Amino acid sequence: MHEHDVIVVGAGGAGLRAAIAAQEAGADVAIVSKLHPVRSHTGAAEGGINAALRDADSWEDHAYDTMKGSDYLGDAPAVEALCQESPEEVIQLEHWGMPFSREEDGRVSQRPFGGLSFPRTTYAGAETGHQMLHTMYEQVVKRGITVYDEWHVMELAVTDEEDPADRTCHGVVAYDIQSGEVSGFRAENGVILATGGMGQVFDHTTNAVANTGDGVAMAYRAGVPMEDMEFIQFHPTTLPSTGVLISEGVRGEGGILYNEDGERFMFEHGYANNDGELASRDVVSRAELTEVNEGRGIEDEYVHLDMRHLGEERILDRLENILHLAEDFEGADGLTEPMPVKPGQHYAMGGIETNEFGETVIGGLYAAGECACASVHGANRLGGNALPELIVFGKRAGRHAAGEEMGEAEVTTGKQGDWEPADYEFEAEVGETGGQGPAAADGGAVATDPDGVLEAEVERSEARVEELLSREGRNHAEIRSKVQETMTANVNVFREEGRLEETLDDLHEAREAYTDVAVSDPSRTFNTDLIHTMETRNILDIAEALTVGALAREEFRGAHWRKEHQERKDEDWLKHTLVSWNDGEPELWYKPTILEGESKTYEPKNRSY
Amino acid sequence: MSTQTPTQTEESSETDAETDVPSKGDERRDEKRRRAAEKRARRQAEEAEKAAADEETVELKVFRYDPEVEGKQEPRFDTFHVPFTKGMTVLDALMYSRDTYDSSLTFRHSCRQAVCGSDAMFVNGGQKLACKTQISELEEPIRVEPLPHAEVEKDLVVDLEHFYDQMEAVEPYFQTNEYPDGELEEQRQTRENREKIKMSTRCIWCSACMSSCNIAAGDNEYLGPAAINKAYRFAMDEREGEDIKQKRLEIIEQEHGVWRCQTQFSCTEVCPKDIPLTEHIQELKREAVKNNLKFW
Numbered sequence: 088m089h090e091h092d093v094i095v096v097g098a099g100g101a102g103l104r105a106a107i108a109a110q111e112a113g114a115d116v117a118i119v120s121k122l123h124p125v126r127s128h129t130g131a132a133e134g135g136i137n138a139a140l141r142d143a144d145s146w147e148d149h150a151y152d153t154m155k156g157s158d159y160l161g162d163a164p165a166v167e168a169l170c171q172e173s174p175e176e177v178i179q180l181e182h183w184g185m186p187f188s189r190e191e192d193g194r195v196s197q198r199p200f201g202g203l204s205f206p207r208t209t210y211a212g213a214e215t216g217h218q219m220l221h222t223m224y225e226q227v228v229k230r231g232i233t234v235y236d237e238w239h240v241m242e243l244a245v246t247d248e249e250d251p252a253d254r255t256c257h258g259v260v261a262y263d264i265q266s267g268e269v270s271g272f273r274a275e276n277g278v279i280l281a282t283g284g285m286g287q288v289f290d291h292t293t294n295a296v297a298n299t300g301d302g303v304a305m306a307y308r309a310g311v312p313m314e315d316m317e318f319i320q321f322h323p324t325t326l327p328s329t330g331v332l333i334s335e336g337v338r339g340e341g342g343i344l345y346n347e348d349g350e351r352f353m354f355e356h357g358y359a360n361n362d363g364e365l366a367s368r369d370v371v372s373r374a375e376l377t378e379v380n381e382g383r384g385i386e387d388e389y390v391h392l393d394m395r396h397l398g399e400e401r402i403l404d405r406l407e408n409i410l411h412l413a414e415d416f417e418g419a420d421g422l423t424e425p426m427p428v429k430p431g432q433h434y435a436m437g438g439i440e441t442n443e444f445g446e447t448v449i450g451g452l453y454a455a456g457e458c459a460c461a462s463v464h465g466a467n468r469l470g471g472n473a474l475p476e477l478i479v480f481g482k483r484a485g486r487h488a489a490g491e492e493m494g495e496a497e498v499t500t501g502k503q504g505d506w507e508p509a510d511y512e513f514e515a516e517v518g519e520t521g522g523q524g525p526a527a528a529d530g531g532a533v534a535t536d537p538d539g540v541l542e543a544e545v546e547r548s549e550a551r552v553e554e555l556l557s558r559e560g561r562n563h564a565e566i567r568s569k570v571q572e573t574m575t576a577n578v579n580v581f582r583e584e585g586r587l588e589e590t591l592d593d594l595h596e597a598r599e600a601y602t603d604v605a606v607s608d609p610s611r612t613f614n615t616d617l618i619h620t621m622e623t624r625n626i627l628d629i630a631e632a633l634t635v636g637a638l639a640r641e642e643f644r645g646a647h648w649r650k651e652h653q654e655r656k657d658e659d660w661l662k663h664t665l666v667s668w669n670d671g672e673p674e675l676w677y678k679p680t681i682l683e684g685e686s687k688t689y690e691p692k693n694r695s696y
Numbered sequence: 697m698s699t700q701t702p703t704q705t706e707e708s709s710e711t712d713a714e715t716d717v718p719s720k721g722d723e724r725r726d727e728k729r730r731r732a733a734e735k736r737a738r739r740q741a742e743e744a745e746k747a748a749a750d751e752e753t754v755e756l757k758v759f760r761y762d763p764e765v766e767g768k769q770e771p772r773f774d775t776f777h778v779p780f781t782k783g784m785t786v787l788d789a790l791m792y793s794r795d796t797y798d799s800s801l802t803f804r805h806s807c808r809q810a811v812c813g814s815d816a817m818f819v820n821g822g823q824k825l826a827c828k829t830q831i832s833e834l835e836e837p838i839r840v841e842p843l844p845h846a847e848v849e850k851d852l853v854v855d856l857e858h859f860y861d862q863m864e865a866v867e868p869y870f871q872t873n874e875y876p877d878g879e880l881e882e883q884r885q886t887r888e889n890r891e892k893i894k895m896s897t898r899c900i901w902c903s904a905c906m907s908s909c910n911i912a913a914g915d916n917e918y919l920g921p922a923a924i925n926k927a928y929r930f931a932m933d934e935r936e937g938e939d940i941k942q943k944r945l946e947i948i949e950q951e952h953g954v955w956r957c958q959t960q961f962s963c964t965e966v967c968p969k970d971i972p973l974t975e976h977i978q979e980l981k982r983e984a985v986k987n988n989l990k991f992w
């Protein structure tokens with residue numbers, strides 16, 4: 088058994104920042120990650136970091152843009168924290184040596200991004216995430232923070248009181264990919280989940296193969312609700328054949344979208360008469376698919392993104408990485424031809440329910456970054472707001488977990504205050520079908536002392552590994568790809584009731600199939616078959632919660648479009664969706680959005696760009 | 697939960713597999729291995745048939761090894777026939793082989809877009825990132841092997857600990873003695889200086905360069921091209937200041953540092969991010985000489 092004050096799960100931007108902050112606050116901290124830190128998917132972020140750094144800009148404007156972009160589903164206290172603290176965090180990165188792009192006077196460059204009232208997206212070429220990830224890992228090396236890399240965290244060690252709010256997290260159980268050993272990691276103060284996105288729930292995604300939503304699913308099974316999972320961002324410019332991301336920076340620098348007829352459709356077909364290509368991402372993605380559905384797409388599949396007019400010098404200076412990606416992954420030369428693009432799954436606005444310090448409803452359990460939902464993005468995330476979320480909330484969670492006093496939270500967790508149960512009957516069968524492996528919230532952890540809770544979880548996890556390795560059964564890959572196909576076909580940019588119901592049936596079938604899953608590779612050495620099999624279970628839990636939330640939300644808000652419900656319904660739906668584990672059967676409930684900020688209330692307005 | 701709980705006692709773990717009395721779990725695993733071997737033979741026969749029927753396939757010969765699985769302890773090559781699709785990369789072909797034919801086929805991969813640096817391999821005799829290597833540009837059969845000069849853990853996975861140790865041996869983090877006074881004040885850096893270090897900051901730690909380097913193969917303590925490039929990234933960054941640069945030059949001038957490089961350019965040739973590694977090493981040598989002359 089390993090023992091530390093704070094255990095951070097995941098080593099991308101949020102995890103590294105959390106670890107640094109916890110250590111600076113005096114904690115003995117360790118990072119546990121299934122990848123070596125520099126392999127984390129933060130490294131693929133391209134565009135930049137929104138921060139109100141300049142005199143002509145203000146955090147208040149950034150907060151206003153973010154609330155509007157969220158379609159008024161962001162919680163103001165979290166949004167304001169993001170916007171107030173992002174500038175100091177960006178300067179911190181610069182002081183750690185991050186190689187930002189520069190202006191003539193030597194200051195860091197900023198550029199326009201979609202939905203922003205000021206060009207405040209601070210960037211390093213079109214490889215901002217790569218530079219940010221490596222800069223923070225350098226700081227982790229400098230500080231000598233312990234990293235257990237290539238350890239896959241399987242489950243959390245949580246006590247099993249009836250009410251999740253009474254439970255405590257004492258550590259995690261992880262599987263050493265290199266040796267096959269299952270081991271407990273005891274956390275004296277707290278566990279911080281920073282496991283990133285869940286794009287592998289879909290089959291056309293900008294996300295890495297490792298982005299299987301592990302943290303979200305294991306927190307869910309331990310009793311923490313998933314929040315606003317139906318809000319998935321489909322990025323408007325991904326390469327059609329692979330899903331590789333083409334940064335919004337291309338449009339920020341002046342790139343133009345054309346349909347097959349050569350029309351600049353964002354304006355000519357009235358999707359966004361003011362902002363055109365730089366409207367919010369949900370708006371542009373819907374516009375592109377509408378063009379394709381109405382027969383104006385190229386090869387009935389995609390549209391063109393043209394940046395040739397920017398000129399070679401500017402492209403090489405600010406967007407060079409885009410040239411490489413388009414060439415290597417689509418065979419297109421961005422200097423001489425338009426690049427084919429279409430919407431692809433990119434980001435989960437929802438995630439593990441937390442307050443603005445990263446605390447979940449379970450004592451000692453935190454979450455930060457894409458896996459968490461504070462919520463700063465609400466129904467739609469603005470480009471350039473993901474990277475500041477990692478550093479601002481990573482730092483907050485790290486400090487809080489290390490024991491620093493940070494005041495009272497305004498965002499609530501769990502069933503407090505004005506929560507309400509959902510009034511929705513699902514036609515399809517939902518919920519776990521049994522035989523899919525243990526869940527912490529299902530009880531069985533007889534022990535109450537911290538070490539006992541962890542040891543019991545280690546035993547259950549070891550038994551699960553042994554079971555998967557020794558029995559005969561079906562391979563997970565087929566189940567995973569069926570889930571990805573149905574999610575991409577039915578829970579995409581455009582959603583309709585009948586197909587969402589069908590998806591729940593498909594997912595139920597996939598769950599049944601998964602009860603027979605087995606790993607055919609018998610080895611304990613680097614058994615990726617086993618890891619992927621365990622990940623697929625996480626994908627199943629997330630896909631279902633996401634679809635349940637999408638079906639019940641009968642309105643159109645941000646990234647969530649419903650055929651039968653073509654308007655935002657503020658009277659009924661200014662509230663967050665929550666899905667709780669409830670012994671394997673997803674329990675749906677709601678809590679109100681917080682629109683009251685520090686000194687103003689963000690009144691919902693008509694959202695046009 | 698399933699009733700198929702293991703029969704091992706609480707204290708037992710996988711280390712028990714090495715004791716004399718085989719547990720039920722061991723027996724099951726042995727049985728599984730036997731069946732896996734049979735399945736493999738069947739599959740290869742089926743695949744050969746399929747290949748004969750379908751011309752639009754590519755043939756991959758993939759290195760296989762597992763220290764603990766019967767039949768894989770002796771390294772061997774397995775053949776996979778993969779239906780070719782336009783734009784298919786070596787990584788795509790490997791994933792297809794794994795998900796369709798043999799789920800135990802093991803390789804690191806994550807981002808699929810040449811930024812996580814996980815999937816450097818030895819493809820047709822050269823160090824390549826599998827995700828950005830087009831099948832259409834390779835001669836068949838395509839030989840896929842783990843990176844040379846590193847210990848193989850399993851199939852295409854090598855032990856990278858030594859590589860990470862070298863990367864971390866050059867104080868790979870920004871250092872300075874003075875920051876601007878004002879709150880929220882960034883350090884200034886000229887565009888020219890940012891441009892100078894730009895290529896060096898693109899390293900994705902894939903270790904292709906280290907694997908290609910003859911010197912690193914013969915001298916285990918040699919820092920290697922990636923680590924020296926990391927040192928270059930900081931030594932050339934004007935924000936660090938002269939005193940720190942001095943210290944950095946001392947680090948790279950040590951016995952197993954820059955002077956070991958014999959400018960064979962193999963690292964530069966294989967770098968998937970086009971970093972001019974050899975040039976960076978040469979430039980550090982020149983800086984070191986200049987620096988030493990200062991003290992004469």
